[in-house]
Amino acid sequence: MSVNHLYRFLLYSLLLLTACRKDILLPQVDSVDITGYSRPHDITPTVQGLYVLNEGNMNMNKASLDYLDLTTGRYSRRLFEAYNPEVTKGLGDVGNDIQIYGSKMYIVVNNSNKVEVVDAATVTRIKQLNIRQCRYVVFYKGNAYITSNDGYVSVIDTASLTETARIKTGRNPEQMAISGNKLYVANSGGYSPPNYERTVSVINLDTQQELKRIDVAINLDHLALDPYGDLYVSSRGDYYTVPSRLYVIDTHTDTVKKRFDITASNIFIHKDRAYIYSVAWSYITHSNTISYAMINVKTDTLLSTQFITDGTDKQIVIPYGILVDQDTEDVYVSDALDYVSPGILYCFDKSGKKKWSVETGDIPGHFVFLKKN
């Protein structure tokens, strides 16, 4: 090899290494038709679509919004970035809740300290609200109520989309529910173990004052109200010796009326049924115990039936979200797998048999139906 050859070799090597970066593509919706999708024709649908909010792992900035067209069975991923490409870094980091009020959809993005308010039909941005460490959102008489890990509920006027008040709660408030003119807030205190909170805050929405705190159990998380004024509250326990449990608060008396000795992570109530799944983590055995349960909320009794009956529950690694279709009574359950892979959305018919499943974004956990207009 001569010196000239060497120079030539070096030059070629350099060119080889400098393979160019790909051109940046504007974000696009990625759609698939769900295999085996079906929806009964003999119903009068009240909903037309289902939004799925994927949390995305912390610091990855991979919260994403998916949409299932219930009529066609077409599943579309990453809507927010596609319809709002001008938003720097998109939807953001850790999507935690999604709800629709009127024509507006509120997407709560926890580690991005923001709530994206978008048009519910087109997903185009209306306004960004800045709320530190925001968690969940509910609505009452033209106001949105948003919990913040900083220990308060932010009151947002849904017309002007500005914060009008802050109502103090316990530490690290999680989910909320509204009964009459009362707002119930699950206080977790999850950031200060072992000094967990153990109360549900009751707030009068007309005066925006906290009325009382109901002592329930440590580390509260999810809340769901049944049609009879009973509030179902999940306690996560301490992951060691205090187990997760499900409690019932009578909102007429604001007292705990019953405890179910089952573990519970998330509760969805449809008509007389509560659909419950549980991922009970133990730091003693270093394992999750996953279980499913149904409760008759009219009689407050645990049912012996299951909402997954075909054995698919054995395939679900981490159930992370649940919802019941009011038109068909289909049950949607999402699986977060290992949190760092795309998740799966399952649909079960009312007899508990799997109808279909589809791949989602990372950590699918929150849903809202788009009503038929």
Add this chain to the structure above:
Amino acid sequence: MQQPAFIRKYVHLLSSASLLWAGAAYSQVKDTTTLQEVRVDAKRLPAGLSPVTAMQVLSGSKLQRLNSLSVADAVRYFSGVQLKDYGGIGGLKTINVRSMGTNHTAVSYDGLVLGNAQNGQTDLGKFSLDNISEITLYNGQPPTLLQPARAFSAGNVLALQSRTPQFSDNEQWNGKVSLKTGSSGLINPSLLWQQKVTARIYSTVSTEWINANGRYKFRYTNGKYDTTALRQNGNVNAFRAEAGLNGLLADSSTWAVKYYRYQSGRGLPGAIVANHFNYGQHLEDRDQFVQATFHNDPHKRYRLLANAKYADLYSRYIDPEYPNEQHLLDNYYRQKEVYVSLANEYTINRWWESSLAADFISNTMDANLYRFPYPTRYTTLVALASRVHLPQLEIQGNLLATIVNEKVQTYESAGPKREYTPSLSLAWKPFAQQHLWLRTFYKHIFRLPTFNDLYYTFIGNNNLKPEYVQQYDAGFTWQQPMRGRWLYISLQADGYYNHVKDKIVAVPSDNLFGWSMMNLGRVNIKGIDVVLNTALQPFKELLVNAGINYTYQKAQDVTSGKGGFNYGQQIPYTPWHSGSFMLGADWRSLALNYSFIYTGERYSQKRNIPVNYVQPWYTSDLSASWILAQRSFTNKLTFEVNNLLNQYYDVVLNFPMPGRNYRLTLSISR
């Protein structure tokens, strides 16, 4: 043997220009018995490289000119290496060799491993190049037999060597003062002082201060939005001090003692995610250790190397945005390590040596964490090694026994562990007259679960087993002295296969904030590392050095069954293609260097889908030095431009790297 005239010419030229890298190295040919019959023309070859081992070296002026502030910047020029870099002067920088994972590389400083029982990782950004004379990466382990057992106990060893004092007969002291300044508000004065205390005892003091506001511009765009912002909360204030004595006894035995201290406070700038660019987290570190070495007469038939070390590592993490009761997270972590090692080597005959080394390590950790068990780990390592070396054949094998016992003050400890792991290497020189060695090695090794893996509140799992790696490597080293203007060519290539089993990974518990460590995961890594170096002397006063590194890696997640959601996918942050190129020229008192680093496309998460795609990045760095010798002093002025083309990129997703930046260094040395 006749020494041709041109050789004499180069020998003269190279020895007079000690700052030239091709020349600087040859004066200190390593103690490798296999190089006994080195021919005169081999002096054209750069030294430091043992052709019987899979290793790479950066030393001397080659190291100095690589536009590197810290060891982390320099290791990017090794083949088979990925640097995980969170960006900026204070950002965490860890090394991942051949995709085995950071914890499989032991980092040693002056021969002793820098242990970190808490997380098993060494932040290479903490090690300024100011006092480092040589960085060597050994795949497998260093080839010497006489070394602590701990040197056999990792998948790879990154050895950092500080400047050892060297005096010519009439010199009483050496020294260097330098001042570095540059982008991100960098101010970095340093001082090195080496004194001949007596004829047989030399002292060294080395200290530096690094201060920077850490700010730099970064840019993100998706083609529609185009946002440029200033990186905040990346300030660094670090102080390093080292003091040591090196001694020589009458019987040629050597001893050394050293104290090292590093102290820093730095902001943690955090992930750039939508609507959340600024963070308030803060990290304080205080590392110190004292180590002592005794090495008896290296010419004796029985040789002994004794080492002892005490290390004390303290860090404090403060998060003023943490939504707990106090609205402040303030955690401290303190580790102590006591280490003793005794290594013995015996020359059985002209071609056969054996060694036995035994190390004992005690690690303790203390932290103000909820439900923290306060663990203590006792590790005993015994390594038996043997080497047969003939002029054209070398075989080396060793067996390492690892015995680990742990105890905790509260809660449950991890169980005891006993592991016996072998390693075998073979090198063959097929032609007596050619500097070509074919070599291969096999190594079975593991990394212990760290204290964080085992005991960190809410995450640790005391049932963890070690994470095992099997390494298979076959390659060659060919070094050829050339004739005329072309000085030499050195080519190394290795193909390897690594299998990682029982990989310790974080798996989710019941919610996004809850993770737990599990032995879940298998990775198959197939790779090729190529290193090519050469030097030219186009005319008398110009010396040109060039080097190319290339790495190909296919690192597949082959986890099946539980947790096997991504079978066959390339593991996160491992590019298929990566490489670097360096070109240096020395002309009279000027030295110019250009270096280029390329990291190909890769994925930020386990699934290789477009949403996880990460763009390739490549940076060009330029430096120019002007050297002026005045009597016995050497003044040097260096100007560096890094990331010349101002490419904005992330090594770790959402942790932006600096764009174009500058540094200016003035030093005076003797």
